[in-house]
Amino acid sequence: MPELPEVETVRRGLNQKTRHTVISGGEVLLHRSLAYPISSWEFWGNITGTAIASWQRRGKYLLASLYYSQTKANAGFLGVHLRMSGQLLWVTPETPVGKHTRVRLFFINEGELRFVDQRTFGRLWWVPPQTSPEVIMTGLQKLGPEPLGETFTYQYLQQQLHKRRRPIKNALLDQEIVAGLGNIYADEVLFVAGIHPTTLCCDITSHTCERLQQAIQTILQKAIDAGGTTFSSFLNTEGVNGNYSGMAWVYGRTGEPCRCCQTPIERLKLAGRSSHFCPQCQK
Numbered sequence: 001m002p003e004l005p006e007v008e009t010v011r012r013g014l015n016q017k018t019r020h021t022v023i024s025g026g027e028v029l030l031h032r033s034l035a036y037p038i039s040s041w042e043f044w045g046n047i048t049g050t051a052i053a054s055w056q057r058r059g060k061y062l063l064a065s066l067y068y069s070q071t072k073a074n075a076g077f078l079g080v081h082l083r084m085s086g087q088l089l090w091v092t093p094e095t096p097v098g099k100h101t102r103v104r105l106f107f108i109n110e111g112e113l114r115f116v117d118q119r120t121f122g123r124l125w126w127v128p129p130q131t132s133p134e135v136i137m138t139g140l141q142k143l144g145p146e147p148l149g150e151t152f153t154y155q156y157l158q159q160q161l162h163k164r165r166r167p168i169k170n171a172l173l174d175q176e177i178v179a180g181l182g183n184i185y186a187d188e189v190l191f192v193a194g195i196h197p198t199t200l201c202c203d204i205t206s207h208t209c210e211r212l213q214q215a216i217q218t219i220l221q222k223a224i225d226a227g228g229t230t231f232s233s234f235l236n237t238e239g240v241n242g243n244y245s246g247m248a249w250v251y252g253r254t255g256e257p258c259r260c261c262q263t264p265i266e267r268l269k270l271a272g273r274s275s276h277f278c279p280q281c282q283k
Helices: 004-018 040-047 138-142 154-161 168-172 183-193 206-225
Strands: 023-028 034-036 050-058 061-068 074-081 086-091 101-107 112-117 123-127 266-270 273-277
Touching (some): 004 061, 004 086, 004 206, 023 040, 023 050, 040 074, 050 074, 074 086, 154 168, 183 206, 183 273
Antiparallel strands (some): 023 101, 050 061, 074 123, 086 112, 266 273
C-alpha cells in the first residue's frame, strides 16, 4: 500500500501537472471506484468545468481543491485514496488504456489523469462546496497528527503509548496515533530507533520515545526525498518507480546482512503483518 512518502510524491507530481487545469469530462470504467456520489452521472456533472487549485495530503488521502473555471467560486474537493494498489498517472489521451484503469479524467489541455487500481480497493469522492471533507470522507475524522507536522512531538507520542499494552509495531500502524505511517516505514523507523517490533508500548521510556519520534521524521523525509518506495506497484504520476527500496535498512531484506552489524535480517508476523528487524541492533 502506498504510504505517506508515496502519497506525498504523488501530490507533488499532481501539483506540477494539473494545477489550474480545467476538467472537461471523464469516464468511469469501474463504478465501485466512486465512493461519493456513487452515480457517475452526478460525479461528472459536479466536477466537469471545474479547475484544480491545488492538491493537499492528509495521511494517505489526497484532496484537490476545486473552483469553477468561469466564476472562480469554490467547487468543493476531489478526494482520492489509493489503498492497496492505486496509482494516479498523468498521460496523453493517445496512451493505450490498460486493463486496470478504473477512472479517466480529461482536461482541456489534452492531458489525462488516470486512476489505475489492480486490487480495486481505491476510491474517489466529490465533496460539495461548503462541506467539510471529513463529512463525506469519514476516514479523515479518525486520523492522528501528521508525523512531519509541529504537533507530532515526542511528548505527544509518549502520551499515546505509555498506557498501551500492545507491540510498538502495531501501534505505529494505527492511523489514529500517527497518520500515514505503514508497514514499510514502521519497520524502517524501529530499526533506526533501535527498538524491537514486539516491544510493548508501555515499556518504552521517555528517552526512547524521543528517539522514536526523531526516527519517524528522519525516515519519512528521506523516503520523500527518494520519491517513495517501489516494492510492488507504486509509480509516481509519470509512471516512474520510487528509489527508497534500494536504501532500506530492513524492510524486504529477510536473510540479508544488516547494514550495520552484518547479522541476518529476520522476519516475524505481528497482527497478520510481516515485521523485518535486526535481532542484534533491535532489542
